[in-house]
Amino acid sequence: MRNPQLNDNGELQHLLTLDGLPRDILVAILDNAAPFTEVAEREVKKLPLLRGKSIFNLFFENSTRTRTTFEIAAKRLSADVVNLNVSTSSTAKGESLLDTVDNLCAMQADMFVVRHAASGAPFLIAQHLHQQGRDDIHVINAGDGRHAHPTQGLLDMYTIRHYKRDFTGLTVAIVGDVLHSRVARSQICALRTLGVPDIRVIAPKTLLPTDIEKLGVRVFYDMHEGLRDVDVVMMLRLQNERMNGALLPTPQEFYKVWGLTAEKLARARPDAIVMHPGPMNRGVEIDSSVADGAQAVILPQVTFGIAVRMAVMSMLAV
């Protein structure tokens, strides 16, 4: 089957998921992101790469940080950015997803950045564009349902590479609400592609998908055991808005057993880094002393995220 993310020359056409993304393209994105980190230090924080391109941020689900970092990335590349908060617009009036897309194509869009509560929505748009013969328009998945959040996964890999250099000797633990997390899926795919030998997930059984082991991870239910000697701790947000049903007793209970405290972090290697995709629930999945501590790299993640998104956009918009 044709990889829907690649064009006939094997180059990046859309960024939909890190699952099945060839290693050389993944590494090329990280390599291309590096020089973009320096743009913020210039007098003029802009590069002319995407001058004249129109990028539409299509957010069918609320997000401030992700939308903002995509917007900053596009603007630093000199693109014109249009933000559509679709939850309050035509969709609310009954317009279908693909009708919305067709209308924006008629407005000469060059790229869509899509967030949607339904897994597969960005893929549907990419497929539709291909059927319409609009291979000149590119799609970036900014998070779809429980499926994937590829730019978050990429910025996490960039952050790990920045602090740890080499992936092939690392032990990485992903902690928390894996069940509802598209971030965790993207992280696991990327970590495997980059050759991380020991990937662990630590979570209560009710917040783990069945058969998660098949993704090539080791499962731990106990923080003290799972965090032993890890190099990287990747915390996940407890997704209260996606919880329906009694998956957890209370947030306080969760914090007591699975919240990252300084005492639990002491089980990891002394030079371990702590990551979080944000927004954080302090006192639920992470303690403030850890979130603000010397091992946290949560704010650098945000900064790197802009450079990584600039790299993806400039690789797509040929």
Added chain:
Amino acid sequence: MSNLDAEALCATLVELIRPHVTPATTLVGIHTGGVWLAERLHTALGITQPLGAIDVSYYRDDFGSKGLHAQTRRTDIPFRVEGADVIIVDDVLYTGRTTRAAVNELFDFGRPARVDLAVLIDRGGRELPVYARYCAHTLPVSLPPTQNLELMCSESGQLNLRVIDA
């Protein structure tokens, strides 16, 4: 082409620039050949301001057709560009498009007081109004577009120019 002794041209370029060097003079090399050359000039001319390097990939006018493929290097301007006296250094002057891109990029760091261009060799074939104030050698007959002139740097730091088919 007997005049393509890069080391001799480098020495000529040093002497061309030397009378105009002031304590405010700064050098910025264009990756990759221009950076090697700028390093040599920086030492030979005893320039006291730190050496800059520019990768013009993001500012090229053919980005749309070529895309972002090759590994880009970091642009590093370690001095204040506002009011600076800058000499942009490149190995070969051809269409002038690289120079235009470098000037555009430089101005995104501030407004220099003066910008000059120093090159080892001018191969002809200009497509833009670009002029090198310092040029060690101009080919009497322009090199045809089917050929490329490339600066190489050996492990020992020896500079070599060679003509290859494009």
